[in-house]
Amino acid sequence: MEYRKLGNTDLALSAITYGAFAIGGTMWGGNEKQDSINAIHASLDHGVTTLDTAPFYGFGLSEELIGEAIKGKDRSKIQLLTKFGLVWDGSNEGKGEYFFDAGADGKSIPVYRYAAKANVIKEVEESLKRLGTDYIDLLQLHWPDGTTPIDETMDALNQLIAQGKIRAAGVSNYSLGQMQEAGKTIGLASNQVPYSMLNRSIEQDVVPYAIQNNIGIIAYSPLERGLLTGKYFKEAKLKADDHRNGYFGQFDPEKIKALLNKLTPLAEAKKASLSQLVLRWTTLQPGISIVLAGARNAEQAADNAAAMNFSLSEDELKMIGDWLKQV
Template identity: 70%
Template structure:
């Protein structure tokens, strides 16, 4: 496993980081708790020291399972990353910015972007309880809240830093302009954003900014929610309540399949999976600090962890980039 320094902090994160969105269950067609916890532990046992979660994932369930999964491990060797700013329980009392309606157990649950100082403080206490820890290594705002001044949100993070409840402050889904504004208040360690072979928009602005200002970049959806594994084209239908049924329709699926068929021999020659090849390519892109990879069971978790051991030559990277240019 490779370990990388996050921005200007003293945090060392595993280049492949466990992404805990799917184990929360909501939006992913559900998952077995036993498999989820085993996937976390298998990740840790194979060098993945960094776990990324959020209160919204399963409405607290993902954080609770992470807290349970890390029992028995030395807490100081694990980096817990979580978020705030998506609320659903009415604690915002009608404030904030409506985001979308989530579905849970047949019920519609309105989700709001809300990051007032008081709300942030409350969310952190809830996360600490669910994670069964007394500090969070990196706390990130989940999505920008256009109803709360960035300076107010950053004031909450500064207080939490002073109290020792968080080790570093980050943002997620922020534009370069929003990151720059947040930096006027406190040191921002990182920005967590979507990035993949099929979604390279941040290369135009965020990556140059990160390189210039030593900002960490944590990327999610490197596999485009499983599309780049190739399984979608081979294994057929997803569960009816799986959000990916709609998500995948934004891509030219015929071109994506052609691309995966083109780079497949590179993976085959190395005796690795397409997933591992895609993860390794992503981790080698400029300014990318860590790559989030989800896993539903121990087998997937181990495969993800082993991706950083893959050696890609300059010719192989060029071959992949040429194939990508045709999508």
């Protein structure tokens, strides 16, 4: 495994980071508790020391599972990344910005973006309890909240750093303009944004700004929620309540198949799977600090970690770049 310094912080994070959205179950067709814990343990066993989660993932379940999985382990060798700012329990009392309705147990639950200072402080205390720790390595605003001034949210993060409850502060899904505004109040450690072979829009302005200002970029959905593994063109099927039934509809399946057919021989030459090749390519892109990869069981977790066991030459990266122009 390779460990990388995150932006202007002293955090050294694993290049492949465990993404804990799916183990929350909500929007992913449920989960299996022991499989999820085994996936976290396997990640740690294979050098993936960084775990990224959020209160919203399973309405607290993802954080609780991580807390249970790391109990008794050396906390100093594990980096916990979590988020705040998505409220589903009504505690915002109608304040904030309506986001969407999340389905859970046959119910429709309204979710709000809410990043007021008091809510930031409240959420951190709840996350610390669920995670079973007394500090968070990186706390990130999950989504922008248009109803709360950015400087108010960033001031709360500065306060939490001063109190030692968080080591560093970042954002997620922030535009260039929002990053610039936040930078007036705090030294941002990172911006967690979607980035993949099929979605490279951040290369236009977010990545150049991050490189210039020593801000880390955390890439999420590098496999496009499993689409780039190729398995959904074969035998794998999605459950009815899996959000990917709709998500995959934005892509042209024939173009994706054509790309995967080109990538497959290269992966085989590297003795790697398609998912490993895609993850490795993502780690090698300019400005990308770490790459999130989800896993529902130990086998998937070990497979993700092994993406760092080979490299790609400049010629190979250029060849892949040429293929991507056709997608």
